[in-house]
Amino acid sequence: xxxxxxxxxxxxxxxxxxxxxxxxxxxxxxxxxxxxxxxxxxxxxxxxxxxxxxxxxxxxxxxxxxxxxxxxxxxxxxxxxxxxxxxxxxxxxxxxxxxxxxxxxxxxxxxxxxxxxxxxxxxxxxxxxxxxxxxxxxxxxxxxxxxxxxxxxxxxxxxxxxxxxxxxxxxxxxxxxxxxxxxxxxxxxxxxxxxxxxxxxxxxxxxxxxxxxxxxxxxxxxxxxxxxxxxxxxxxxxxxxxxxxxxxxxxxxxxxxxxxxxxxxxxxxxxxxxxxxxxxxxxxxxxxxxxxxxxxxxxxxxxxxxxxxxxxxxxxxxxxxxxxxxxxxxxxxxxxxxxxxxxxxxxxxxxxxxxxxxxxxxxxxxxxxxxxxxxxxxxxxxxxxxxxxxxxxxxxxxxxxxxxxxxxxxxxxxxxxxxxxxxxxxxxxxxxxxxxxxxxxxxxxxxxxxxxxxxxxxxxxxxxxxxxxxxxxxxxxxxxxxxxxxxxxxxxxxxxxxxxxxxxxxxxxxxxxxxxxxxxxxxxxxxxxxxxxxxxxxxxxxxxxxxxxxxxxxxxxxxxxxxxxxxxxxxxxxxxxxxxxxxxxxxxxxxxxxxxxxxxxxxxxxxxxxxxxxxxxxxxxxxxxxxxxxxxxxxxxxxxxxxxxxxxxxxxxxxxxxxxxxxxxxxxxxxxxxxxxxxxxxxxx
Amino acid sequence: xxxxxxxxxxxxxxxxxxxxxxxxxxxxxxxxxxxxxxxxxxxxxxxxxxxxxxxxxxxxxxxxxxxxxxxxxxxxxxxxxxxxxxxxxxxxxxxxxx
Numbered sequence: 001x002x003x004x005x006x007x008x009x010x011x012x013x014x015x016x017x018x019x020x021x022x023x024x025x026x027x028x029x030x031x032x033x034x035x036x037x038x039x040x041x042x043x044x045x046x047x048x049x050x051x052x053x054x055x056x057x058x059x060x061x062x063x064x065x066x067x068x069x070x071x072x073x074x075x076x077x078x079x080x081x082x083x084x085x086x087x088x089x090x091x092x093x094x095x096x097x098x099x100x101x102x103x104x105x106x107x108x109x110x111x112x113x114x115x116x117x118x119x120x121x122x123x124x125x126x127x128x129x130x131x132x133x134x135x136x137x138x139x140x141x142x143x144x145x146x147x148x149x150x151x152x153x154x155x156x157x158x159x160x161x162x163x164x165x166x167x168x169x170x171x172x173x174x175x176x177x178x179x180x181x182x183x184x185x186x187x188x189x190x191x192x193x194x195x196x197x198x199x200x201x202x203x204x205x206x207x208x209x210x211x212x213x214x215x216x217x218x219x220x221x222x223x224x225x226x227x228x229x230x231x232x233x234x235x236x237x238x239x240x241x242x243x244x245x246x247x248x249x250x251x252x253x254x255x256x257x258x259x260x261x262x263x264x265x266x267x268x269x270x271x272x273x274x275x276x277x278x279x280x281x282x283x284x285x286x287x288x289x290x291x292x293x294x295x296x297x298x299x300x301x302x303x304x305x306x307x308x309x310x311x312x313x314x315x316x317x318x319x320x321x322x323x324x325x326x327x328x329x330x331x332x333x334x335x336x337x338x339x340x341x342x343x344x345x346x347x348x349x350x351x352x353x354x355x356x357x358x359x360x361x362x363x364x365x366x367x368x369x370x371x372x373x374x375x376x377x378x379x380x381x382x383x384x385x386x387x388x389x390x391x392x393x394x395x396x397x398x399x400x401x402x403x404x405x406x407x408x409x410x411x412x413x414x415x416x417x418x419x420x421x422x423x424x425x426x427x428x429x430x431x432x433x434x435x436x437x438x439x440x441x442x443x444x445x446x447x448x449x450x451x452x453x454x455x456x457x458x459x460x461x462x463x464x465x466x467x468x469x470x471x472x473x474x475x476x477x478x479x480x481x482x483x484x485x486x487x488x489x490x491x492x493x494x495x496x497x498x499x500x501x502x503x504x505x506x507x508x509x510x511x512x513x514x515x516x517x518x519x520x521x522x523x524x525x526x527x528x529x530x531x532x533x534x535x536x537x538x539x540x541x542x543x544x545x546x547x548x549x550x551x552x553x554x555x556x557x558x559x560x561x562x563x564x565x566x567x568x569x570x571x572x573x574x575x576x577x578x579x580x581x582x583x584x585x586x587x588x589x590x591x592x593x594x595x596x597x598x599x600x601x602x603x604x605x606x607x608x609x610x611x612x613x614x615x616x617x618x619x620x621x622x623x624x625x626x627x628x629x630x631x632x633x634x635x636x637x638x639x640x641x642x643x644x645x646x647x648x649x650x651x652x653x654x655x656x657x658x659x660x661x662x663x664x665x666x667x668x669x670x671x672x673x674x675x676x677x678x679x680x681x682x683x684x685x
Numbered sequence: 686x687x688x689x690x691x692x693x694x695x696x697x698x699x700x701x702x703x704x705x706x707x708x709x710x711x712x713x714x715x716x717x718x719x720x721x722x723x724x725x726x727x728x729x730x731x732x733x734x735x736x737x738x739x740x741x742x743x744x745x746x747x748x749x750x751x752x753x754x755x756x757x758x759x760x761x762x763x764x765x766x767x768x769x770x771x772x773x774x775x776x777x778x779x780x781x782x783x
Contacts, residue, residue, distance in 0.1 A: 623775065623776070623778070625704070625707065629705050
């Protein structure tokens, strides 16, 4: 049954993707929805059995392939981490499937869309259930593929094409990191099974690798590559550029893949590898710093974006940063707790954004929205719930997880812990700010949309109601329900899913922080909300404010710095992309592929023979006296060779005859070129 | 003896030269071929007398026969070709040009 939960979405993909035309839209929707729903039910059962009743389960399906001394098997590991992820993936996938039925109903390729969603669900489940790194990599690449297909779903749009290729290429950097990590793990552990690798990890923690006279701890080395993989997939600072662009895909895709599940695969990888990276303080530090910077960077960038979905995308990026630095500070429980909460409220945010976009005839620019609170009351309600949960309003989901992440970060009392604590707290302020800004611009401000669009706007249809309602319930209550189970002090829920070195375990310290310190993130969040609201309500649309704003250079620079996304794309384009494109086109393509390799390779040979054949064929002038001349000349030559040379007892090997023949044959074209010799008349030219 | 051979040699090469350099007329080529064959006949006869062997003369008779047949065939082809194309100039006979 556990495997059924995994393979039902695959079945859904195969049936709907392969034979969708036979079932029609309704049948295909029914099948894919049914498959994912059953998968959700089985995942919940697995969660009950494995998570709540603590019966960890592992399934081996047999050998995949042998590699030297190692044997790679198809195996599935169902521990608490896995089943938690499974529930998150399948529940959001189901809701998104349901949502897409209406959202994509006017699209002629709805069936294909559903099949891709099912494919994604399958690969994501494969990723989380894998019991070895290679199988995880299989799922990892699979979700990348599904992401590519879904971003590029409207493949006639050039922006979608570009975004999809960008996502693929940027992810490739991370994938390469994971591949290198796998190779290194196999090299040192002679196995890729999690069970083997993690139980051996304590014994190899002092091994080192000498590379060009530098000594690296191998766990650090592996951990850095795992970190690169996570950076790529989870859109951390440096490789985050694909995530905002991926918003070109349909909104349900953004909700499922680029908010709730796929982007958390990197975090999942880190969580899964916790017994490994826990032994490397350097990697943990790296995770912490980059995670904190990502949270801060994305939050500041989201402040000035005007695309509704991009704001939420940067918010996702920012929250992933929180999860990442929670991992870096060894708070794996908290990280996963935040992951779960985030999955629900971010899916809610995206789906309600989709509802707005749907209502406004695919308008995404917030400057052209406004005044929707009266037209879309339901969407407004769920959007507010999602935003409050995201901003960490007391007693909603984000309050429990995000503030816990920050709290535990403070409790480490280390430099990097404090660093990310303050970055995270500032980000919480910005998060509240941009959430409020989003709501203000979309719902409260005076409308900037045209009359035709506004009169055609309608609130969420039934297929939207169900997912949005369920997700908002989840966003409100899930933090409260799961806090003690998932991230409570001394919880036994996780069993052996995570490994934390005793000296990294700071929950006790976190429990005894002063209440004021614990409330700091909330205070920042609330003040962010109030600040944003007051700012937008009173100042931002007044002429006077704009005048001040435009006059002040510092203000303007800061604004541009934020709205240009810290100039990451500019720098990448200018200093990485351009040289690479130059190298790729002018050097590898023009000089190597189309140059040397073609001339020495097939094209060159073809060209040589074509020339030779052309010469030979030109040699066939069709004129009798030419043939006779050649006959006479060659005959004389042979007579000379035969009679004169042999007459002097000169032994001629057969090779000479053959060589002579070949020379005459191939010299024919060149002889033919000496046309003047034959004095060809004008008629033959 | 040597003089005879020189004559036949010269005849042979004049014939060969005629075949190679002719660009006007197929009939000239046929004539040149006849000349080559006759020079070889002369060679045969000279050696037949010189070696006192009747075989050479026999061969020359055969060659004469074959040459007659060959020129008949050649002329026939020439006539047919002239009917078809209207020319017998060598320069225009290039149907097998590559």
